[in-house]
Amino acid sequence: MRILVSNDDGIFSPGLAALAQVASKFGDVIVVAPDVEQSAMSHAITIQRPLQFRPAKVGTLEGFRVNGTPADCVAMGLYLCDKPDLVLSGINLGSNLGHDVWHSGTVAAAKQAAFLGIPGVAFSLCLNGDDPDWEATKPYVEQVLDHLLAREKPILVNVNLPIHPTGELCWTYQSVRAYNGQVVPGEDPQGRPHYWFSAVPVSAPDKGSDRWAVEQGLISLTPITLDVTDRAWLKRVQPPC
Ligand code: MN
Numbered sequence: 001m002r003i004l005v006s007n008d009d010g011i012f013s014p015g016l017a018a019l020a021q022v023a024s025k026f027g028d029v030i031v032v033a034p035d036v037e038q039s040a041m042s043h044a045i046t047i048q049r050p051l052q053f054r055p056a057k058v059g060t061l062e063g064f065r066v067n068g069t070p071a072d073c074v075a076m077g078l079y080l081c082d083k084p085d086l087v088l089s090g091i092n093l094g095s096n097l098g099h100d101v102w103h104s105g106t107v108a109a110a111k112q113a114a115f116l117g118i119p120g121v122a123f124s125l126c127l128n129g130d131d132p133d134w135e136a137t138k139p140y141v142e143q144v145l146d147h148l149l150a151r152e153k154p155i156l157v158n159v160n161l162p163i164h165p166t167g168e169l170c171w172t173y174q175s176v177r178a179y180n181g182q183v184v185p186g187e188d189p190q191g192r193p194h195y196w197f198s199a200v201p202v203s204a205p206d207k208g209s210d211r212w213a214v215e216q217g218l219i220s221l222t223p224i225t226l227d228v229t230d231r232a233w234l235k236r237v238q239p240p241c
Contacts, residue, residue: 001027008105015091031063032077043108070109087113090123154223170218175209
């Protein structure tokens with residue numbers, strides 16, 4: 001099996017090395033990742049300038065760094081790798097739960113593969129201020145891949161690992177009940193105004209959702225669809241034309 005590994009934290013992220021190392025137990029790995037951090041770039045692609053790649057070792061594995069977004073990196077990886085069987089993204093330094101799925105470059109890298117019919121799996125580690133322990137995390141990533149590869153799987157899966165997992169896997173839905181994305185004003189040391197975009201969940205998560213699962217210490221697996229059409233609304237207005 002050929003596996004392409006990417007991320008949005010950049011080629012030097014220890015989470016990328018950890019994921020690539022686990023992936024190498026399952027097949028031949030090629031790593032293609034952004035040359036600098038591209039978190040929260042979502043599914044942006046670069047169209048106003050050319051892309052370039054340079055060799056970059058990731059641990060003992062062959063890798064390339066690209067001057068582009070996570071989606072660019074997967075596109076470039078598919079070009080370099082000639083249709084891998086699986087694309088993995090991560091392990092992101094921080095969770096990608098609920099609305100994060102819309103903002104996430106980690107999920108977008110896996111989604112770029114799914115666009116082309118190749119299964120994509122995004123991995124994120126929920127930190128909440130804790131330091132990541134990659135050696136402790138790796139067996140859980142392996143457990144998830146064992147689970148997904150042993151049976152029919154969705155085209156795109158968003159995996160979130162609690163910092164201290166119980167070891168149980170839980171299929172979940174995306175928690176989008178509440179969101180308080182807002183601009184928070186502040187000022188720089190010279191007294192000039194500046195602003196932070198802040199998006200944090202504002203209420204307790206619903207049982208069965210991705211956010212609920214990681215709060216229980218469960219490893220959350222959310223199957224993601226590529227069609228975001230509001231089917232319920234469409235049904236109400238049928239026939240549409
Ligand atoms: Mn990131």
